[in-house]
């Protein structure tokens with residue numbers, strides 16, 4: 001994981017500041033889990049973490065998602081003046097549609113950027129960023 | 144409570160500051176210059192302004208309403224600092240119209256200024272915070288930590304262009320839209336810029352030039368992206384009754400509606416559909432006109448895809464048919480739907496939040512003051528602003544007073 005973290009310059013990125021609402025999400029990644037919120041009233045799963053359900057206003061509870069999804073849309077970024085991304089181009093900036101319903105922004109990594117398509121199956125790949133862990137995704141064959 | 148009679152509102156004054164590159168003006172300087180010109184245009188006096196509207200922006204701007212009103216010497220009895228990104232001025236137009244209609248103010252100023260081009264690294268654009276800045280900005284910027292919803296997007300190296308690229312890619316996937324079709328939009332804006340001596344770029348541009356320019360974020364090329372300029376604008380709105388006694392031909396605000404769908408790009412519910420689809424029908428209904436009645440369209444063009452989505456969502460063509468719609472020169476001056484007749488953000492002027500320039504160009508057209516870019520006999524214009532990352536859309540229909 002450390003090699004990958006260095007390759008992705010994770011500690012040089014602007015990193016998240018966990019708060020009382022999001023801490024469970026970041027704590028989950030630290031143990032390799034993708035934790036999402038689900039509404040106890042309407043059963044809707046949501047991402048990013050929020051104090052209440054954005055669909056109905058109900059209370060939310062946490063659950064562990066599969067980490068599987070597919071690329072909903074993406075771009076291959078070929079120019080970015082901000083480091084460390086200037087050193088990382090070309091890289092894939094993508095919206096992943098998770099099996100549980102919500103979508104996440106991420107980078108699809110460990111692949112040829114030119115090979116990514118809308119519909120490409122992907123799997124969560126947590127990568128360390130200092131004391132935090134970021135949720136990246138890697139192309140995966142669907143079992 | 145006794146309610147005042149509802150009053151119709153008209154645009155009585157417009158002013159542009161200088162653009163595209165003005166190293167000696169600060170953001171507030173642009174606002175002051177545009178305001179002075181709008182006052183002179185209308186024949187009104189500063190003391191007449193009793194409603195103040197500007198789009199509060201992120202630090203380090205001090206362009207929040209209270210500071211800017213103080214600098215311009217205005218003592219408003221109605222103030223509004225709504226920020227929705229580049230569409231804020233269409234949203235403020237709605238708010239100003241309502242405030243005038245309700246009698247809460249008589250004469251409203253909407254004002255904007257930005258030294259985004261000349262300030263370089265300190266620039267922030269539409270919805271911008273440093274990591275979302277244009278890729279050629281902020282080369283020495285070093286990040287720290289990010290909280291809130293952005294904490295789930297910023298670490299992955301998105302910026303404004305890559306966010307719009309997500310929409311363009313999805314539109315191509317769903318509807319078969321091509322890079323050449325998107326390029327037609329940039330080509331039309333450049334053609335229109337040829338009529339505007341102040342435009343940043345005026346040399347003719349071809350589809351081959353656009354698709355042959357550097358890919359920034361697939362499928363968006365360099366010429367699919369707007370310019371970064373300096374600039375400012377001011378619009379003075381008053382009652383139609385009063386506007387009819389002033390120096391300029393009144394332009395009536397027939398309707399102004401807006402709709403938001405998300406703020407952060409990862410939360411966009413449908414990457415091929417903007418809030419314009421949620422408010423366009425209401426705008427036409429309130430104005431009592433149809434799409435066929437619109438003589439000229441001034442539409443936010445941060446990127447070519449921004450125009451394509453709005454053309455569809457405003458209902459000028461069906462969803463998915465935008466690519467074919469733009470491919471026969473309709474958007475050019477002299478075309479069937481002359482659009483961004485000043486050259487737009489793609490070729491003329493985009494200091495970060497372009498929405499006010501849409502209103503000003505529409506008014507020039509409806510007054511018959513657009514020179515070589517004039518749409519003959521223009522009586523109705525539609526304005527559509529997109530703010531944030533295709534997040535909050537504001538539309539308005541303006542009509543030349545009879």
Ligand SMILES: [Zn+2]
Pocket residue numbers: 039040041042043044053054055056057058
């Ligand atoms: Zn719920």
